[in-house]
Amino acid sequence: MTEEKQYASFMERIRAGEKIEATDWMPIEYRKLLIKLIHMHAVSEIMGAYPEKEWVPRAPSLRRKLAIMAKVQDEMGHGQLLLRVVEDLSAPLGRTREELVSDIYHGKVKFHNVFHMEARTWADAGVIGWLVDGAAIINQASLLETSYGPYARVLKRICAEESFHMQHGENIILALAMGTDAQRQSLQTALDYWWESLLFFFGPQEVTPAAKQMMHYQIRLKTNEELRQKFLDKYVPRIQSLGLTIPDLSLRYDDSQKKWRYQAPDWHKFSQIVTQNKGPKSEERMLLRKKAHEDQQWVREAMRNHNISISSAL
């Protein structure tokens, strides 16, 4: 079959709603777009563990300690599952896990703006669980219909786990909202700090050429703005019902347009944070990842060179 015919029949499958599998023929553009998207997703999960890592040792009750440990473990687990998907996609291009990880601190792969930000208080850790994970679910749920089968299957599990995270975050927030004055104040301060980042999380309003291509291949099906509107639909009433003030006086629902009007985040500032790794915590967290990876290469080497079977261990 000529490449042209292969491409035509590939697009036919996409249009018919079929899932593409790792071993199927696919256009190189499709492969590269998938790698870009899923690599960033994987790395965001892994880097997403760091803001909360800072609060795992400080969780204020045994129940919270167990919950936040389990939550951050899930994030690492998602990172691992997604990396496996990217590894398969990247294998024909000669890229390995080692590079996919070192790309993080070489600045070759981006991760979500929210994970460049500081987690300054326990309330921040709660808001991350509630609203950052809430935003992530909206994003990830919209990808469940993606045309790439392995990604769709991993997303199914991720979404199920993320919904627990959101409940975990919501539970922390409720305790603070119903707590002492100081607890309520720290919650409001956390919301003020995170709001702009949360709006930016969904990306620019305009549909970029890459996003357009992803929609062409049905890798993703919704625009950034559609997802941001969904987030506002879901969370504005919830935030307000807790008696919290959203730090945007212009925020309102426009009935005629059926959409939210909001004060746009500082696009320039946040895109600098994501593309140049210029957030308040970018450098520190990338250094942690670098140390974990490079300083412990000897451990991975020891494992590779001297395989022993587990059954002989006991």
Place this chain on the structure above:
Amino acid sequence: MNNINDLRYREVLIECLYQMADDKLLLGHRDSEWLGCCPDIEGDVAFSSIAQDEVGHATFYYQLLHQLGEDDPDRLAFGRDASKWRNCMLVERENDDWTYSITRHLFFDQFDQIRLQAMCTSSYEPLQHGVKKMIREEYYHLLHMKTWFKQLGRAGGVATQKLQQAIEKLWPDVNGMFSFAGIEEDLLRFELIQLTPTEMRVKWEAEMKALFQQANMSWPGEFPQLKHDGRKGEHSAALKTLLLTMGEVYQSEPSAKW
């Protein structure tokens, strides 16, 4: 002989539960410090799973203590002065490198398995039930740590050198696990436990000597005498720092609900 109304019985049971709870919470806390910092992502997921088991076990013991009239579990975990902690020193030490953390865990898990098995027929039924369940989980921790230990030992080069250093650094703390701070005879008399500390150590040595051999590591010899006994509330600066971190949010408003 289960006589919960016997004052001395209660006293040694409570003391023993503190030893077990504190061991577990600190080890789990130390494990969780590895989050995001393990040599590979798979290792991260595994260590975190183990950390959760440990903190879960600690929570179980603190609940038993609460049922026996001790303070609320959270207050025990987050509001107690270092001198009140009854853990062995081994688990409070800072993590150091991968070989240290793995070997510390291995040493402790082997001890814990022996201690748990010696409590399978404990005269205190709530403890006996919990112990049986925990043994099933601990089996996998021990398997995990033994696998790592052997592989690091056989790898040669940097890994094995570091492993050797870790063993030497840990060795003075081994004896501390087997201290029961004076309640050991009563524990036996009340049939709360079935082995003496010496019997436990003999079992531990036999298991570990076999493993050292398989890992091509040489046995460091006698255990040094204990200088400080964590089970008697004698602790290092590392514990104080850990408790300050662990209690930071809780202590900011101890009466608040979190």
